[in-house]
Amino acid sequence: MNGTRVFESLNAEWDVVCAEPGHAATVLGWLRESGIPLTGTVAADGLPEVLAELGRRDRARGRAHSDRWLRVLLERAAGEGAGALLAARVVVQAMLPAAMRLTRRLQAGRDYDETGQVVVACLFQVVRRFPLGRTSSAAANLQMETLHLASRELKAEGAEYDVVQYPFLDEVLAGVPAGDDPAEAAWASVLGQRAVQGGLLRDGEGVDGARGELVELLVWAVDAGRMDAGRARLIADETRTGRQEVGVSAVAWRKRRSRAVRQMRAVAEQWAQAA
Numbered sequence: 001m002n003g004t005r006v007f008e009s010l011n012a013e014w015d016v017v018c019a020e021p022g023h024a025a026t027v028l029g030w031l032r033e034s035g036i037p038l039t040g041t042v043a044a045d046g047l048p049e050v051l052a053e054l055g056r057r058d059r060a061r062g063r064a065h066s067d068r069w070l071r072v073l074l075e076r077a078a079g080e081g082a083g084a085l086l087a088a089r090v091v092v093q094a095m096l097p098a099a100m101r102l103t104r105r106l107q108a109g110r111d112y113d114e115t116g117q118v119v120v121a122c123l124f125q126v127v128r129r130f131p132l133g134r135t136s137s138a139a140a141n142l143q144m145e146t147l148h149l150a151s152r153e154l155k156a157e158g159a160e161y162d163v164v165q166y167p168f169l170d171e172v173l174a175g176v177p178a179g180d181d182p183a184e185a186a187w188a189s190v191l192g193q194r195a196v197q198g199g200l201l202r203d204g205e206g207v208d209g210a211r212g213e214l215v216e217l218l219v220w221a222v223d224a225g226r227m228d229a230g231r232a233r234l235i236a237d238e239t240r241t242g243r244q245e246v247g248v249s250a251v252a253w254r255k256r257r258s259r260a261v262r263q264m265r266a267v268a269e270q271w272a273q274a275a
Contacts, residue, residue: 006116018047070138122149200236
């Protein structure tokens with residue numbers, strides 16, 4: 001998995017955890033005791049294959065399956081000793097892709113790696129203190145709790161060091177959980193509001209699919225000072241229909257579209273480098 005230093009360090013640490021004799025067997029034992037048996041072949045391949053197999057089953061069987069095995073490990077993670085730390089580390093590793101997405105979305109004017117450190121630290125705390133009374137949507141709840149905690153931590157750091165505050169963090173915290181992924185739903189709501197305010201969306205337009213990806217990139221570009229707000233609105237308008245405007249020659253239209261593509265490609269490269 002590609003990432004910045006914090007995520008690369010976590011993956012290097014994960015390699016050490018996986019190399020420890022008995023770790024895979026311990027985790028498989030917990031799962032089997034709870035009625036989630038995996039084959040002996042998986043045990044021989046180690047913890048990476050355990051997570052990979054659980055992921056394959058999640059995709060085939062849905063959220064009910066992920067809730068079962070995550071709950072087994074979360075119950076262990078709430079305890080004390082080496083076993084609790086191992087269980088927590090396995091859950092953290094399983095949630096790293098979500099942590100990377102949250103890091104990008106909470107970055108706003110901050111160093112990506114420093115933001116990632118806060119997100120990962122908050123994720124570990126959430127895993128260790130997860131409310132075991134919740135019986136469903138474990139992964140989504142882990143994401144939302146991490147989002148809430150990391151947002152508060154980042155705001156506190158900003159106040160302490162006089163960093164510019166970003167009000168959309170308050171909007172994220174006020175987001176109403178909905179659907180299978182409340183963190184995604186909260187972000188979609190905030191992104192939609194900010195895009196409408198910036199003139200990047202019209203009434204009735206959503207932020208899903210390719211349109212949503214374009215809008216998120218434009219919002220980031222304006223916030224980061226990589227693009228003028230007027231230019232972002234123009235690109236949003238030009239890409240809305242994909243058809244040549246009335247009164248604009250074919251040559252001028254192609255040049256305009258080519259200029260927009262070049263600029264968006266450059267912004268996308270900057271966005272990737274910032275992450």
